[in-house]
Amino acid sequence: MPKFIIMDTSLSLTRIKHLLNRYFIENWKKDLYVGLVLLVIAFASNPMAGFSGFVYMVMVLLYTGRIFGNLAHKESAQHYLMIPASTSEKLIVNLFLSHIYYVLLLLVFLVSGILLRAFILSPFCETFNCFSFLDAKKSMFSFSSYVSFLSFQSILAFGSVYFRKNAFIKTLLSIAAFFFFLVMLVIFIFRLNPDSLTPLMDQLSVIQESFMINRMLNYKTSFCMSTIISIVITCFFWILSYFRLRETEV
Amino acid sequence: MIEIKSIDFAYSKKQKLFQDLNLSMQSGHIYGLLGKNGAGKTSLLKILSGLRFPQKGSVEVLAYRAEFRKPEMLREIYFLPEEIFTPMLKIRQLTNVYASFYPNFSLEQYNAYLEEFDITNRDLYINKLSHGQKKKVLIAFALACNTKILLMDEPTNGLDIPSKSIFRKVMASAATEDRLVLISTHQVRDLHSLIDSIIILDNGEIVVNEPDERITQKLCFQAVDGDVDEKEVLYFEENLRGNLIVTENKHQIDSHLDLELFFNAVMANKKRIKEIFNA
Numbered sequence: 001m002p003k004f005i006i007m008d009t010s011l012s013l014t015r016i017k018h019l020l021n022r023y024f025i026e027n028w029k030k031d032l033y034v035g036l037v038l039l040v041i042a043f044a045s046n047p048m049a050g051f052s053g054f055v056y057m058v059m060v061l062l063y064t065g066r067i068f069g070n071l072a073h074k075e076s077a078q079h080y081l082m083i084p085a086s087t088s089e090k091l092i093v094n095l096f097l098s099h100i101y102y103v104l105l106l107l108v109f110l111v112s113g114i115l116l117r118a119f120i121l122s123p124f125c126e127t128f129n130c131f132s133f134l135d136a137k138k139s140m141f142s143f144s145s146y147v148s149f150l151s152f153q154s155i156l157a158f159g160s161v162y163f164r165k166n167a168f169i170k171t172l173l174s175i176a177a178f179f180f181f182l183v184m185l186v187i188f189i190f191r192l193n194p195d196s197l198t199p200l201m202d203q204l205s206v207i208q209e210s211f212m213i214n215r216m217l218n219y220k221t222s223f224c225m226s227t228i229i230s231i232v233i234t235c236f237f238w239i240l241s242y243f244r245l246r247e248t249e250v
Numbered sequence: 251m252i253e254i255k256s257i258d259f260a261y262s263k264k265q266k267l268f269q270d271l272n273l274s275m276q277s278g279h280i281y282g283l284l285g286k287n288g289a290g291k292t293s294l295l296k297i298l299s300g301l302r303f304p305q306k307g308s309v310e311v312l313a314y315r316a317e318f319r320k321p322e323m324l325r326e327i328y329f330l331p332e333e334i335f336t337p338m339l340k341i342r343q344l345t346n347v348y349a350s351f352y353p354n355f356s357l358e359q360y361n362a363y364l365e366e367f368d369i370t371n372r373d374l375y376i377n378k379l380s381h382g383q384k385k386k387v388l389i390a391f392a393l394a395c396n397t398k399i400l401l402m403d404e405p406t407n408g409l410d411i412p413s414k415s416i417f418r419k420v421m422a423s424a425a426t427e428d429r430l431v432l433i434s435t436h437q438v439r440d441l442h443s444l445i446d447s448i449i450i451l452d453n454g455e456i457v458v459n460e461p462d463e464r465i466t467q468k469l470c471f472q473a474v475d476g477d478v479d480e481k482e483v484l485y486f487e488e489n490l491r492g493n494l495i496v497t498e499n500k501h502q503i504d505s506h507l508d509l510e511l512f513f514n515a516v517m518a519n520k521k522r523i524k525e526i527f528n529a
Contacts, residue, residue, distance in 0.1 A: 018350045075335035084324035084351040
């Protein structure tokens, strides 16, 4: 037996099924209402403007940002942590819910709203293309953008297990603070010694140039790189979430 | 069944709640966990259920390390906290969602306990019930789970007078040889007839962990008229009928354990009582 157990390996499909069952029974109404709101927005807004697509993204992110919402209050956190399932099983269920279930569920309502609008408006406007939204937002549904979206989701999921209360806002603020700190650091270094950044900037422009050339020459390589980076970020934050959940005390 | 070995626990670095705490509990008992406010009763229950981690030492529950919260342990332990969480479910739905996590759950028992508590309409939403009603539903569920360990924090708080006696009745019927029940309470009179072993927690240490019989074997609880010999008395309380006293039971007198009196005696004369039990 290893002395230190880094990750518990207790995985049972039956318990995962029970956890999913629990989620659906407790939340189906809420999910339906949220979906209907999205359907109405998609129906009422102009698909070309992309407003409903933006609302869709925000809704999925909001959902993910509250994926460990049970931990927000002492009573519900105690209840959640005492459910007889391992940390990894709870994490897998939340991973499935945030990365697949919410994305698909809300997408169904979004597309339904767009189609409904198309069918109702088509007699009055023949040129209306019900799939124009999907065409216009093709990039939104591409694999690489989905993977980047997953990485952002994973950061929000980590935020929801880390911050507990007002996790979504706190996570966004933390991301903003991180980039602010990064920019301030660069400015500080530049102010301290204006010449110190010149070699770095030169190096960056060289990298950028070569990257652009590379990109033109080999689009696939850059696509693979960005996908791999997104997957690594996603995995990293879910692993962090696992440890945070395992160490959570109430 | 439960082994706590030399644990240290603190909420802040400055003040330790438990220091080198040891405790052992066996199945077939209903333990009463008593202590003053802030003594650490709820914290101890949380440590046992893996919701809090000790900074030092180990807590083994059914041979599992509590802090790992293994499903094999969690399915055999049910913790009913004082501040309960009620999911947005109907009373009958609770079993659809959570019963499957507990292998020994009995639907018949759940319904029978609900009947006992006079909860007949199973289509009510639990979160919309009164606090007492919520507690009754969760007590019924907790008992029907048939877990080997049942931890309850102030279970009678919020229950009306008839429900308290029903609680005692159902708890007595649910107590089995392979089950350990630990009830943390201030309402000693409510649970006096139920508890068969007493654990008293004070200043981060277990002052007493004894079965009822041993307490009455070592101490004598009496009501006396007139003056009392203060040298012999470990604790006394005046009441309308005279004095209630606790003395060392040197002459093997049969007396009835008065939990409140015993607790006050321990608080007033901790060192002496520890000596008596350790002798």
